[in-house]
Amino acid sequence: MSLDQKFEAAAQAVKGLTKRPTDEELLTLYALYKQAIEGDNNTPKPGLLDLKGRAKWNSWDAKRGTSKDAAKEEYITFAEGLMAKYK
Template sequence: MVSAEFNEKAEAVKNLTQKPTDDELLELYGLFKQATVGDNTTTKPGAFDFKGKYKWASWDKLKGTSQEDAEKQYIELVTNLIAKYN
């Protein structure tokens, strides 16, 4: 179960005045999935699903990270992005 602060940051990141870089977006995605679902147990997307593969890899590299740690890292990242893009 994620915290209220996590949910607030998840909403806040949608309202940034500038779009984060692709790398930042992938990091956000991976941390969000790790915090809310846990370890990635899904099948790797096919060879021609480039976006899906990058997202899958971003989440998969966090395997073994606790959901609590991923949540803290997500909150920290969003806080930094808000300072950078707002």
């Protein structure tokens, strides 16, 4: 199975979790997914009143400089940990 196939399988498996991960875990998943798919964050920072948008932006921006393949590998490992914890 290729890295891309493992990544897609992990992304699908996370959607089937029976319990909801913590907000921090969800932000990490989001950041790794965005970094793996789009690369470095180059979007404008959301305004001060958009708390959810800022949290997501900051989380993704913290992964700046991580290659897409490294982000995919990290996502797979993190998702496997969540599946073991929340299934």
